[in-house]
Amino acid sequence: MTVLQLSERWKSLSKHSKNVILLFVIFTVLLVLSNVRSSIDTTVKDFFNLLKQSAGLGIIAIGQTLVILTGGIDLCLGSIITFVHVYIIGSMNNDPTMIIPVCLTGIAIGATTGLFNGLGVAKAKIAPFIMTLCSNYILHGLYMIYTKGQPRGILAGSFRMIGRIRVFGYIPVIVIVWVILSILFIFILKRTTFGARVHMIGANARASYLSGVNNDNIIIAVYVISGVLASLAAIILTMDMSAASLNLGADYSMDSIAAAVLGGTLFVGGIGGVEGTVVGSLIIRQITSLLQKANIVNWGKLIVQSVIILGIVALYSRKKKS
Amino acid sequence: MKNNKFTAKIKNYKKNSTGTIWLLLFAVFIIVSITVQDFTRPANLANVLIQMVPLGIVAIGQTIVMLGGGIDLSVGAQISFITIIASTFMGDSILSIIGVIVLCLLLGSLFGAFNGIILKYFSIHPLIVTLCSGFLFQGLAYSMHQTTGGYIPSIFRQIFTASYGFFSVPFGLFLMLFLIFNYLLKETKFGRYIYALGGSEEVLINVGINSDTIRIKTYIISGFLCAVTGLYIAARLRSGSAHYGSDYALLSIAAAVVGGTSMAGGLGSLSGTFAGAMMVSMFNNVLNNIGFKYNLQSAFYKDVIIGIILVVSMFFYRKREL
Numbered sequence: 001m002t003v004l005q006l007s008e009r010w011k012s013l014s015k016h017s018k019n020v021i022l023l024f025v026i027f028t029v030l031l032v033l034s035n036v037r038s039s040i041d042t043t044v045k046d047f048f049n050l051l052k053q054s055a056g057l058g059i060i061a062i063g064q065t066l067v068i069l070t071g072g073i074d075l076c077l078g079s080i081i082t083f084v085h086v087y088i089i090g091s092m093n094n095d096p097t098m099i100i101p102v103c104l105t106g107i108a109i110g111a112t113t114g115l116f117n118g119l120g121v122a123k124a125k126i127a128p129f130i131m132t133l134c135s136n137y138i139l140h141g142l143y144m145i146y147t148k149g150q151p152r153g154i155l156a157g158s159f160r161m162i163g164r165i166r167v168f169g170y171i172p173v174i175v176i177v178w179v180i181l182s183i184l185f186i187f188i189l190k191r192t193t194f195g196a197r198v199h200m201i202g203a204n205a206r207a208s209y210l211s212g213v214n215n216d217n218i219i220i221a222v223y224v225i226s227g228v229l230a231s232l233a234a235i236i237l238t239m240d241m242s243a244a245s246l247n248l249g250a251d252y253s254m255d256s257i258a259a260a261v262l263g264g265t266l267f268v269g270g271i272g273g274v275e276g277t278v279v280g281s282l283i284i285r286q287i288t289s290l291l292q293k294a295n296i297v298n299w300g301k302l303i304v305q306s307v308i309i310l311g312i313v314a315l316y317s318r319k320k321k322s
Numbered sequence: 323m324k325n326n327k328f329t330a331k332i333k334n335y336k337k338n339s340t341g342t343i344w345l346l347l348f349a350v351f352i353i354v355s356i357t358v359q360d361f362t363r364p365a366n367l368a369n370v371l372i373q374m375v376p377l378g379i380v381a382i383g384q385t386i387v388m389l390g391g392g393i394d395l396s397v398g399a400q401i402s403f404i405t406i407i408a409s410t411f412m413g414d415s416i417l418s419i420i421g422v423i424v425l426c427l428l429l430g431s432l433f434g435a436f437n438g439i440i441l442k443y444f445s446i447h448p449l450i451v452t453l454c455s456g457f458l459f460q461g462l463a464y465s466m467h468q469t470t471g472g473y474i475p476s477i478f479r480q481i482f483t484a485s486y487g488f489f490s491v492p493f494g495l496f497l498m499l500f501l502i503f504n505y506l507l508k509e510t511k512f513g514r515y516i517y518a519l520g521g522s523e524e525v526l527i528n529v530g531i532n533s534d535t536i537r538i539k540t541y542i543i544s545g546f547l548c549a550v551t552g553l554y555i556a557a558r559l560r561s562g563s564a565h566y567g568s569d570y571a572l573l574s575i576a577a578a579v580v581g582g583t584s585m586a587g588g589l590g591s592l593s594g595t596f597a598g599a600m601m602v603s604m605f606n607n608v609l610n611n612i613g614f615k616y617n618l619q620s621a622f623y624k625d626v627i628i629g630i631i632l633v634v635s636m637f638f639y640r641k642r643e644l
């Protein structure tokens with residue numbers, strides 16, 4: 001392909017696809033730059049490490065992307081993750097027969113929270129921000145009551161073994177799940193009616209309603225999916241841990257918003273997609289690990305992330321009429 | 323004819339829900355006094371009044387911002403930041419105390435101005451701006467201080483928390499601020515402009531008033547009141563921490579919404595917020611009383627109950643229009 005053809009192709013792409021490709025370039029440059037002194041072997045290892053670290057965030061950010069596409073936002077994902085996490089560890093208590101029922105209940109917790117949010121947003125017309133902030137608060141109270149402030153319990157050995165499996169000796173299970181879910185949701189958003197409707201509600205809810213779409217059901221479905229994905233991520237993240245932690249989910253609400261927005265999903269809804277979010281999650285985790293190396297992760301991350309989100313949202317927003 | 327007038331009056335009454343919320347507060351107060359032992363002890367009642375002070379002051383600012391059609395989710399981080407500044411820089415001399423108070427008030431106003439100016443130049447939803455700026459301030463607060471600590475001179479604490487029976491300095495301060503801002507909202511041009519900004523910005527602009535300036539001013543007021551709250555909390559707890567303010571974002575929204583302030587703006591009153599803050603503080607006190615008696619994790623039940631109250635009250639107010 002000649003350069004001319006390439007530039008023609010580039011021009012014909014949509015703004016969103018251009019952004020996604022640019023993000024991939026930025027990610028690769030960052031990866032190379034942070035490993036500039038090390039060999040190719042360590043760079044590859046670093047990449048797989050990064051994949052593993054981003055997988056949990058990536059799965060959660062898929063749900064967040066769907067919600068943001070409809071013009072909403074989900075601020076209770078972090079609490080869902082912590083709740084499911086402490087519930088799984090607390091209820092399993094080293095009993096292998098409990099694995100499946102406990103995991104199913106965990107997913108039910110996520111689905112119920114999503115349903116609650118969806119009903120509040122779609123039927124009661126409460127602003128998504130406030131609705132999910134409230135459920136965040138409620139869930140926080142619930143898991144504190146459940147654990148009495150000190151989470152305890154032991155994971156079953158076979159459950160933890162799943163987390164240790166490496167496919168082809170390299171790839172952890174969580175990455176496989178992430179890849180499958182990403183492809184699935186890219187397909188759903190691009191090729192199915194449901195995906196088109198999700199985009200349409202965010203772009204113009206009135207038009208969507210007038211063309212005969214039941215907006216409420218789609219919105220409820222989106223919040224339920226987001227809740228289920230969060231609890232799924234919590235289950236997979238839990239496989240890797242030895243003890244319960246009340247801080248597991250703390251950052252994930254903000255991280256997932258940052259990943260989605262960085263990936264080109266607009267807050268106003270209607271524009272964006274999961275393919276951007278995948279790169280977004282990778283870059284967010286890359287930044288986290290860079291900050292970790294500089295040893296300022298606890299506060300540096302908050303500042304960097306808020307500046308990134310504000311900057312990108314400001315970049316996309318039109319300047320107000322004077 | 324008379325009947326018509328009567329129904330109109332009732333409808334008007336419903337619109338102006340300030341009376342309703344005070345009646346509700348009174349009813350809850352009576353129920354609580356009968357059912358909960360020791361609640362009506364004068365010492366406890368005085369306590370309820372003092373406990374509502376920080377929430378009440380923040381909620382005044384939150385209400386003013388919400389009346390202007392905005393929202394301020396960064397109040398919690400602002401308060402935390404101020405407690406840290408106060409506890410880090412305050413010395414024993416009167417001059418340094420006054421200097422730090424002035425510095426804190428200026429800084430709070432600056433935070434508010436930051437929110438307002440971003441809103442002026444970019445068409446981003448206030449929820450996103452203040453969520454991000456909240457994380458930004460939180461990160462800055464962490465960067466200064468990662469644990470609870472600092473030094474507050476005892477004279478500052480004594481003046482700020484002095485109480486004589488039912489009269490206490492903090493409650494007096496709250497009452498003073500309440501009266502000032504109530505006057506500002508009800509009697510001055512500026513107050514009317516705030517209502518107009520929330521009601522219909524278009525009209526305000528067409529009349530020839532700079533709506534951006536009004537909006538920036540509402541955020542500055544909120545930041546200023548956060549600084550006052552931060553100073554009070556620092557004085558009461560004699561330390562500063564990046565966590566002290568974390569609950570206030572949701573609680574202040576709860577107080578305003580329960581008090582009848584509309585999320586869409588232009589509807590509500592400070593006296594409603596007063597009642598709302600009182601209600602939240604009363605629930606808090608009652609839950610602590612009960613929790614102490616039956617050895618429950620009352621703090622965690624509080625989260626759940628306040629979250630549910632907020633969702634329910636939003637549900638009831640959802641159909642209100644201007």
